Amino acid sequence: MLTLIAILVDGLIYSSYLFMVAVGLTVIFGVMKILNVTHGSFYAFGAYMSATLVGIYYQTDLPEFGGFLAIFGAALVVGLFFGVVLERGLLRFLYHRDEHTIVLATFAMFLVLEDVLLMIWGTDPYYATEPMGLLGFIDYEALSYDLYRLSFIALAIVVGLGLWLGLTRTKWGKILLAVIFDREISQAMGINVTVVFLVTFVIGSILGALGGAYIAPTISVSPGIGVEVIVLAFAVVVIGGMGSIPGAMIGSLLVGISRAAAVHKFPEIELFVIYAIMAAVLAFRPEGLFAPAQARKI
Amino acid sequence: MRHIDKTVVGLTIAFLALLFADFFMAEWMRFIGLQSLARGTVALGLLVLWRTGLVSFGHALYFGFGAYAAAMLTLLGYHDAFFLVFAGTLIAGLLAFLLGFLLRRYRAIFFALLNMAFSMILYGVIVKTEALGSTDGFSVLAPTFLGYAPEGEAVQTTLFLFTLVFTYLITLGVHLYLKTTLGGMSMAVRENEIRVEYLGYSAEKVIHFKYVLSGLVAGFGGAIMALAIGQVDPDSMANWTVSGEFVFITILSGIGNVAATFVGALVFELIRTYAFEYAPQFWQFILGGSLLAIIMFLPDGIWSVLSRLRKAEKAPSP
């Protein structure tokens, strides 16, 4: 019983984390049809920036809870900067090229940014555990959870709900859906697709950076975290159906809880669980669980 | 309308020149040459897929499979290069044949990523398997060649000769294959699968065949690489960055001609060697930067520059 609770809670925390890193990727893919490998860099930069800002913040005498502002501030700064620079400086020149080329361009950019990261922060790990200490722990029988990790769940729900409401309840959301459905007709009807793309990419970037920034206090921020995340996020997004937000949610839950179960029950297969799920889902539903509808071809 | 195939002539000349050069080459050049041939052969398979409109981000799977298969056979006491390379090639091809039944249903980015997922499974297995040396891998003893057991520099000289002959044959084979009906169907499947089906052939079958071909040559490249560097390890054989390097070579070379693939592989190997020599901390930066530059300014790869130069030469002066 206790194991079951542990699996569920661990699973939910991990799922929330996965959702946070995958949702930005799926938003960008959904609107722009671009599989953005630099998402991993946004995540890594978000984490490093967060660790740095949190570190600086706690050297001042400002109120302790303001440390969270440093986290969100880091996500915003990183997301805005890279979002605008990459979309305006690189991607817009490639929209007319085929999708492989664009993925490769983002892959190339990812490689470049990996080394830029090392130039700025070096190879030593960073720790910024202060915000985690603030929230304390919660105990249940033999289990003990820190509230910071549990707050992932809340953040994922807020982000998920926010995106969903934004898409379905606002004028901007409607415009976005129109662009997703048919880019050319939207353009003909006077929608400024250039702006829509820029805004979408920046939102996706901020989400990616937020994933990194928010998890930073719980991990040792060190080289290589971007690679790990991009592979995970791909798997989640592919399982859920690329470009679908509910898909990203279901995909995260499926992977998160299975992985938690594996960790508790069969630790040796932990690494393969994600890929096994991915292969299984794709074998039966090639387009993922929640694939957007396809138009008639002939 | 019989005409001489310039690519065949060019390949043959290059083959004979290298064959001769093998005996005079500096050791480091031969080493770079071997790696270029190994990686170039893998890229050859990617070229065939690319012409079909498919990009794989996971061919390190077959490269690593071929390399580890050959290396593991040496642990069992087999040392003949012919046998090791043949087995590595075949077993990678077999894996491609099996996975092909699933993968041939996918296109575009799904195809690319599923390949990556499968390659990461192999990577995970290797890293977790202590018997295979985990992240350190293990070393591979020098091979013998049908009973001939060279020593010292002769090992590399013979291996280079061996690799050269087979790479030449494979490259020639792929070149001729591209001119057959099945080879030409790459274009047809890339351009319009619906039309292919309505002309009476299965696009999935076309893709499956090409996929197996790409798996075979990647296995070959892997087995050669294992023998060439005398070692296998997951990070340089099976990691996703290795797959990325193959894609890099393919895009650098362009898909215009099989010969370009080896030029691209050589350029890649040189960049790599010098980057590691002088600025190892900037390796990814250099790799990514050159990839971006090619994408932006040289979309059809090195070959397009060569053919443009040739056209300029032939054009009548005004």
Add this chain to the structure above:
Amino acid sequence: MSVVLEVRDLQKTFGAVVAAKDINVTVNEHEIIGIIGANGAGKTTFVNMVTGYLKPTSGQIEFTGRNLIGLPPREITKLGISRSFQVPQVFMSESVFDNLLMAYAIAEETGMGLLSPLYNDERAERVDSHLRRYQIAEYRNATASTLPQGTRKLLDIAMAAVRKPTILMLDEPTSGISAEEKFGLMDIIMDALRLDDTTVLFIEHDMEIVERYVSRVLAFYQGEVICDAPTAEAMVDPGVREFVIGEEYHRTRTENGGSEHA
């Protein structure tokens, strides 16, 4: 005349939408049949089912006595039913010649033959004569994407006809073609197909074309065949007049009254 295609009780539903209902059609050898109906009446769905692109919800399709249900398009093509498309499905970045060369190669090679060279002089000769038959020889080396709409449609149909199919189904061969060019285009197509005695079913919106080239009409309305009759009869059928042709037709018909048979 023998029956080549027999369709019985064909149904197709997409969720709650009925795209085809109780379709019963018998096609004889060498017939030229026009399929008419408003947009969304089920014409293309019918062609898609016969050629294997869509699987019917229920019903029978038999081609020269062979059951076609469940066969993929490529198998049906090999048996002898080909089709063209409303939006031409060609290899856009290739030349007209290479498009047809590939079409011939796929039609002619099987098994190990697929590993023989794509190009040979005899095949090129066949391609060139096919180009002349469809009067697109002047575009031989033009890239398909640069072709005028009418020429691209001809290429699409020429590719479908490469196998000399028993039945050829044309999906709106004249859509997107200017009124002046339509008859010229149809003349080329029909003359070319007549040489092989091909049975033709084509979807058409222009009643003048229907009247000139077709001996029998299938009229679709909301997924059903509401009229299956010789052309002259179909044109005066009240159902056809109300649901397919509409009132405006009367005017154009009297202007071209003399051109009723194909």
